Amino acid sequence: MVNIAVLGYGTVGSGVIEVLRLNGESISKRCGHDINVKYILDLRDFKGEPVENLIVHDYSVILNDPEVKIIVEVMGGVEPAYTFVKEAILKGKSVCTSNKELVAKHGAELLELSKAQKVNFLFEASVGGGIPIIRPLNQSLTADEIEEITGILNGTTNYILSKMSSDNADFDTALKEAQNMGYAERNPQADVEGYDACRKIAILSSLAFGMQVDFEDIYTEGITGITDTDVLYAKAMGASIKLLATSKKVGNHVYAMVAPMLIKPTHPLFSVNGVFNGIFVRGNVIGDVMFYGSGAGKLPTASAVVADVVDAAKHIGTNIMTFWSSKKLELRDVKAVEHRFFVRVAGCDDKARALVNEVFGEIEEVKVDGREEEYSFLTGFLSEAAFEEKADRIGKPLSRIRVMF
Ligand code: HSE
Numbered sequence: 001m002v003n004i005a006v007l008g009y010g011t012v013g014s015g016v017i018e019v020l021r022l023n024g025e026s027i028s029k030r031c032g033h034d035i036n037v038k039y040i041l042d043l044r045d046f047k048g049e050p051v052e053n054l055i056v057h058d059y060s061v062i063l064n065d066p067e068v069k070i071i072v073e074v075m076g077g078v079e080p081a082y083t084f085v086k087e088a089i090l091k092g093k094s095v096c097t098s099n100k101e102l103v104a105k106h107g108a109e110l111l112e113l114s115k116a117q118k119v120n121f122l123f124e125a126s127v128g129g130g131i132p133i134i135r136p137l138n139q140s141l142t143a144d145e146i147e148e149i150t151g152i153l154n155g156t157t158n159y160i161l162s163k164m165s166s167d168n169a170d171f172d173t174a175l176k177e178a179q180n181m182g183y184a185e186r187n188p189q190a191d192v193e194g195y196d197a198c199r200k201i202a203i204l205s206s207l208a209f210g211m212q213v214d215f216e217d218i219y220t221e222g223i224t225g226i227t228d229t230d231v232l233y234a235k236a237m238g239a240s241i242k243l244l245a246t247s248k249k250v251g252n253h254v255y256a257m258v259a260p261m262l263i264k265p266t267h268p269l270f271s272v273n274g275v276f277n278g279i280f281v282r283g284n285v286i287g288d289v290m291f292y293g294s295g296a297g298k299l300p301t302a303s304a305v306v307a308d309v310v311d312a313a314k315h316i317g318t319n320i321m322t323f324w325s326s327k328k329l330e331l332r333d334v335k336a337v338e339h340r341f342f343v344r345v346a347g348c349d350d351k352a353r354a355l356v357n358e359v360f361g362e363i364e365e366v367k368v369d370g371r372e373e374e375y376s377f378l379t380g381f382l383s384e385a386a387f388e389e390k391a392d393r394i395g396k397p398l399s400r401i402r403v404m405f
Contacts, residue, residue: 002031002313005039005062007084008075009051011182012098012125013040015302016072016309017051023306031310038068063087070312072305073097076186082106089113089121094316096308098125098301104199104215107206108326115319122308122320127153127200128277130300131293132307137207137281138322144283146208150246153200155275155296156184156191157223157243161260162273164231165240171226183275183296193222194243194258201245204279205256207322208247211329213256219334221259229368230399233342233376236368239264241401242272253332262342264405335385340403342366344376345394359390378403 006013028034039062040054071088075081081102085095103126114121124134152158156178163174178184190196202215223243234241239262247256263270268290272278277295282288294300363377
């Protein structure tokens with residue numbers, strides 16, 4: 001039997017208990033050990049609930065119990081999670097976490113520490129909820145040089161954008177629905193401003209390129225600027241708007257960014273709708289690989305956490321090698337990255353058109369019935385810097401969205 005402790009009895013923590021109860025028998029068979037939850041750390045008491053006897057409020061009880069071999073950290077946030085996890089590793093306990101803030105900020109250090117302590121620091125649930133992506137990058141795709149990772153990594157924003165497109169829902173209503181379903185972060189700004197997706201692509205990039213990608217270095221733009229009108233135009237182009245998190249090798253450099261992008265049905269992520277996440281990986285020998293599934297929610301996330309617990313239990317006394325050096329990867333300045341852009345400008349008279357044509361050269365006009373008072377178009381390929389310079393010359397556009405076709 002392997003004893004574990006769960007830090008935090010919130011959405012994911014209670015999901016972990018439920019998964020172990022629901023599938024305990026088959027999990028034990030696959031693991032070779034029974035998994036026993038000895039403690040749950042939480043500020044609350046949960047009086048009258050089946051977990052009441054497992055609840056402790058003092059972390060030192062868990063830390064100082066040599067019978068506890070694995071800690072499940074599902075509290076979220078950097079502190080006190082970081083301190084608790086570090087102390088656990090130093091005490092010779094493995095840690096399984098769903099905490100993307102913690103992994104993005106301290107992943108390299110905690111992996112190095114766990115290697116030295118011959119324990120494991122596993123974080124499958126930190127990206128893509130229930131979708132296996134960390135383990136594939138760390139184990140199945142190790143024969144490849146990763147050239148690109150592009151993902152829909154935030155379920156809340158994908159749900160909002162999907163609802164705006166399929167039901168003509170407005171932004172706030174769709175966000176409220178996502179919150180009610182338990183997908184959104186406590187502070188939904190982390191979702192809608194792209195910060196959550198940014199941390200997740202930082203984790204994936206660090207694993208893919210084996211060096212520290214600091215999330216602070218990643219250009220990040222959320223979906224708060226996307227309007228119903230933009231969605232109308234996307235539909236008119238047979239496209240949809242997705243919040244994409246990308247990191248890509250160009251020559252010897254890697255660039256990374258999070259931004260809403262227009263994609264067409266030919267793109268593998270086009271059909272990823274609702275709360276689902278999708279992750280597209282391109283390797284230099286395997287080619288293109290896609291991962292798809294529930295990127296948020298209690299049980300899918302708990303499924304990934306429990307799978308990590310099984311892995312940790314199977315590897316007690318042995319460190320599973322993870323290639324993520326703390327050496328910083330200097331990202332390419334996104335200003336040099338080239339895209340096409342979809343642009344809407346106010347005014348559609350001959351003067352406005354002439355100015356756009358003079359500044360942007362050859363463009364492709366996009367028309368939507370009832371929007372005759374504005375001029376909308378697709379540019380050719382331009383660097384971010386060149387686009388900004390041109391956009392300044394025509395006055396502030398009503399909107400501009402990067403285009404992946
Ligand atoms: N708020 C996150 C999302 C939860 O919407 O994807 C999963 O990390």
